Amino acid sequence: MWAIIGLGNPGTKYTLTRHNIGFLAVDALARSFGGEITKSEFKALTLKLKADEEEIILVKPQTYMNLSGESVVPLMQYYKIEADHILVVHDEVDLPFERMKIQRNRGSGGHNGIKSISEQLGHQDYARLRLGVGRPANTNIPIPDYVLQNFLEDEQNKLTDFLNLAGDAIESCIFDGVERASNKFNTKTDEVH
Numbered sequence: 001m002w003a004i005i006g007l008g009n010p011g012t013k014y015t016l017t018r019h020n021i022g023f024l025a026v027d028a029l030a031r032s033f034g035g036e037i038t039k040s041e042f043k044a045l046t047l048k049l050k051a052d053e054e055e056i057i058l059v060k061p062q063t064y065m066n067l068s069g070e071s072v073v074p075l076m077q078y079y080k081i082e083a084d085h086i087l088v089v090h091d092e093v094d095l096p097f098e099r100m101k102i103q104r105n106r107g108s109g110g111h112n113g114i115k116s117i118s119e120q121l122g123h124q125d126y127a128r129l130r131l132g133v134g135r136p137a138n139t140n141i142p143i144p145d146y147v148l149q150n151f152l153e154d155e156q157n158k159l160t161d162f163l164n165l166a167g168d169a170i171e172s173c174i175f176d177g178v179e180r181a182s183n184k185f186n187t188k189t190d191e192v193h
Helices: 018-032 069-079 112-121 143-147 153-176 178-185
Strands: 002-006 039-041 044-051 054-061 086-092 100-104 127-132
Touching (some): 002 153, 018 127, 018 153, 069 086, 086 153
Antiparallel strands (some): 039 044
8 A cells, every 4th residue: 555645734724835735736636536535534634545456545644734744654554554655745945836856765854744754754764756836036035934825826827737747746656666756757957847
């Protein structure tokens, strides 16, 4: 079984914020399978589905970002999911909007959701899909404030395509393996999908 963990904050006021792109990505993937992530367990909302005989659980921790690990680790233990079968999907300010990067065994880069999961797991050897949200054009805006702002209208118009591409990347991680998926989907700085 694979666990695909989208990071975000619960509550409607956060729905379209940059910090919630992980939630948005797993929601889009659930819809593509005709489902919705609504089952409540282990301080998370989940949806179990099957694709080509592969069992997948989509997870949206409801603990708020900084405590994501409190939901993820008990869920992994209950479903007996090994670290090499989890993929955490989250926002990344160090990548421009519409860019993505799949990586394994990396530091948190200051991302509190990742920090919480790594602390609870006791290691950082798991895969991540980092979805670019860019940095603020106004350098006076602190990053924590910026990621809690809604996407701009121009970004919202492009969001569906970006989330669909993220869904393709997630499926590639599951069926092709993380390394092959990263070769296929990691965007170089000079190319745009």
